[in-house]
Structure formats: C-alpha cells, structure tokens
Amino acid sequence: MSKWYPKNGKVIFHVDMNSFYASVEAAHNPALKGKPLAIAGNPEERRGIVVTSSYEARAKGVKTTMPLWEAKRLCPELIVMRPNFERYRNASSEMFKMLAEITPYVQPVSIDEGYMDISSCESLGSPLEIAKTIQSRIATELGIPCSIGIAPNKFLAKMASDMKKPMGITVLRLRDLSDKLWPLPVEEMYGIGSKTAEKLYKLDIKTIKDLVEADVYVLKRVLGINGERLQNRAKGIDPSIVDPDAIYDFKSIGNSETLPEDTVNDQEISQLLRKLARKVSARLKRKKVVGQHIQLTIRFHDRKTITRSKKLVELIEEETTIFKYALSLLDEHWNGKPIRLLGITVQDLHDKQEIVQQLDLFTYEKEASKEKLYQAMEKLTEKYGTDTFTKMNNSEDKTQPSTSFQKDYLDDYKK
DNA sequence: TCTGGGGTCCTAGGACCC
C-alpha cells in the first residue's frame, strides 16, 4: 500500500487544457507560437467576440467574450482566427483517449476539461507521478499545455487546477485548505458568479474563509439550498462522484443564432427558424434521440431574453415538425419588437431505441388508451394525410387501434 | 455605439389531484 493513496477516500484529478482553442491552433501551425492570438467569431458581424486567446494576448488585456474591436484596440498586433471546431474536437478526443489509458473513471465535462478518479491506480505510481506523465504526454504528443489539480474530491480538484496555469500541477489536500483555498475571494470559487458574489458581499462574506464561517441558515435564506452546498464545498466537502456515463444522458439539444441585424422581417425570421430546426433535427438524429418538449428563445434588441416552451403529445425529431412548433410558439408569443437572436431547444429527450421497445406491440395493446390513440392518430394524420384518420374513425372500437394501424405506427418508428 | 453559443441545475407559481 503506497503512502500516497488514502485508505479511506479518493484521489481525483481535474485536467484542464490551457487556452484550448488557441493552443490547438498553435500546435497545428507553429508560426503562431508565442504570438498574441485570439479565436473569435465572424469579425464582419457582431458575433465578433473573443472566444479564447493565447497567454500573450491575455497579457495585453484581451479577455474571453470581449468584442473584437476592443481586443484589437488593446492589442493591435493581435492575430485573429475563426474557430475550427473539428480540429478542436479531434484534439479533445485524443486527449481523452490518453486519460482513458490510465483509468476508465474519466468524466469529460467539456471539450477541454475532465475529471479522473485515480484512487485505484496505485500500481502506476504516485498521483504526482501520474499527473506529470499525463501532462508531458499531452504536451509532447499533442503540443497542448494543461493544468492538473489533485485533490480528494471533484470540487477541490477543480479549484486546484486553476491555481497554477499554464502547465501547473497543484495538490490540494484537506490540510492545505486554510492556506491555499480559504484566503481566496469568494467570486473565485467555482459555482459563485457575479450575482451570488454580490449577495455574499452584502452579508460581509468576502473570502472563502468567511463563507466557511458563515451561519448556514443565513446562507440558505439568501441562496436557497445552494447556500448550504457552497458552504460545504468551501469546507472541502463534495460528495459528487466521477461519472464516466454522465455525458451520455444529455437533457437537451438546442441551437441558437444571433441575426446579422435586429429584425422584424417575417421572411428572415422564419428562414432562421427553419435553419435552426434543421440543425436541431440533424443533431437529434445523430444522437438517436427524440424529444417531447420544445422551447423557443427570443432575444430582443435590448438583450432582454424570453423563453417560451411547450410539452408536446408527440415525440419530435423531424425538421418540419420542429419548425412547425417553433413557429407556433413564435406566433403565439412574439410581441413584434425587433429580434436579435432566436433559438430552438428540444428537451425531455428519450432514447429512440427505448421508445421502440416501449411501443412493442404487446405492451401497446395492453396499455392502449384513447389519449395514446389520439396522439398516434395525430402523428399519422400529419404524416400521411387525413386518409388514415378516416380509416381510424371507421374502425369498430375507437379505443383499440386496428392491426394495420398498429403496423403503420410502429413501422414509422422502426425505420 | 460592447456582450456568442452550447449547456445544466434550481426556483417558483399555478393547475390539478387525492
């Protein structure tokens, strides 16, 4: 038993790629190395904001979400590139492959960061040795710097990886908290954004230490259940586990886009809506899921954003269906003011495979209800026209689907 | 004459049911 691994407790890594998009570009084109580089949206349009920038650019004050014109003002020699997501996805999957060689307990959280539970990796060496190996492999084989946090849980590992960048390795043990974590201002804590920080400051809670010492009832009153959780994390308590399957049960799929200019033009609006419906539909199909809830997002001229959603009686995946529902939400709720952005999100996702199983003939027959029948009728009517509907209405027992009806319905899902 | 696009989780009120 190595002295590096606790008998009770875990060893968790948080691996965080530094300045990821910019690093990938520099690895791909070495001429960019050491230069101030920003990855940004289309500079011709207002989407021109900085997505990521190299450390050289950051040194000049360039920050993420900064409009491009401002970044250029701060750093005139800034090199600007459009994002190349395919390149980033490839680099990301290479990186996660390396992590998976160490342990199957890897949880990707985003394209450029993930957690690992290396509690049972004693045979591979000390945590520090493993971290160094990972870091140098990613640096030499992919040309990308990363920072690694080592701690007894996910929250502390996340905080640790942030403490030394780029190419840092930070160990954060419970006994280190008073020196390394608690002196930090609360707004640097993962999970505390500007709104929460503001509320905490009003309570005179300015550092993480203040948060640890605060009255939990006061925190709960001001922040709800989150108040207690934040305090626990500040104390070094985080029961969440490294879950390699977490990425597979996504809960929504959506696309949104800012228009080139604010508009009230029906043509442009419906064109964008169709484009979004097409994208969402393609992604649903690629992931082999169907959804039962649709949400429309409208951002207005003043950036005020509303969402309007509807739970549906049918499962959706087709572009035309998604478009239809999105358009009806728009018709119902748009006040006619100039629109800046539109978004369509499909929620309440179900695995298509499981739906097919649920619709297994036997189950279907046993559970057939009028409501289900009507849903199915609607679906068929939409697909094949009113003929089907008539056929149904003429059937003897309206609560029981005819055999041919069942077959049509199931075929529809099985294809 | 600023602020993209992809998500997750939580809260809160009203409807509805028992």
Next chain:
DNA sequence: TCTGGGGTCCTAGGACCC
C-alpha cells in the same frame, strides 16, 4: 356555506459554467 396539506406536472426565468 367551509376549505388543510402533500405531491406532481407544466411553464418561465435566472444563475452559472465553458
């Protein structure tokens, strides 16, 4: 001629993260 309390579902909005 009065009206509790718990639970779930639906919808809208907000906070936060990368």
